[in-house]
Amino acid sequence: MKHSIRLEFVAENRHYELSMHKKYGLTPSSTMLRPLPQRPWVAEIRGLTTRHGFDRVFLRGDKDYSESNGSASRGVYLCFILEDDKIYEVHEPRGWKKFSRYFVRYNGYEKHTMEREEVIQCLSGR
Numbered sequence: 001m002k003h004s005i006r007l008e009f010v011a012e013n014r015h016y017e018l019s020m021h022k023k024y025g026l027t028p029s030s031t032m033l034r035p036l037p038q039r040p041w042v043a044e045i046r047g048l049t050t051r052h053g054f055d056r057v058f059l060r061g062d063k064d065y066s067e068s069n070g071s072a073s074r075g076v077y078l079c080f081i082l083e084d085d086k087i088y089e090v091h092e093p094r095g096w097k098k099f100s101r102y103f104v105r106y107n108g109y110e111k112h113t114m115e116r117e118e119v120i121q122c123l124s125g126r
Contacts, residue, residue, distance in 0.1 A: 003082045003106045006064065007040035007092050012076040015039060037096045042080040045087040045103070048123050056089060082106055087119055 043056035061078030068075040
């Protein structure tokens with residue numbers, strides 16, 4: 001079974017502008033260099049490693065502008081498709097400065113949020 005998760009991409013417009021400046025070798029203005037909120041992401045956890053702790057594969061999210069404001073600074077969402085019985089790490093911004101980071105696993109219609117230690121224990125038993 002597949003599941004979807006939507007994470008708000010705060011300041012998507014500024015992230016996009018900055019990426020276009022970098023892509024074309026242009027110098028960004030001083031207002032563009034102000035700190036940006038972190039981008040939302042979801043990674044499938046495939047195993048354990050010594051470098052980062054987890055062997056992760058980052059998923060590509062599809063952008064949804066249907067609820068965005070006029071400048072696309074709020075209301076833009078990244079939508080990710082998740083599968084049953086896989087463990088995912090989610091980085092979810094909660095505005096301009098705050099975010100939450102958690103692990104999740106789906107089993108049918110049940111969503112199970114996991115602690116880091118529980119993920120390590122689960123992956124060690126594979």
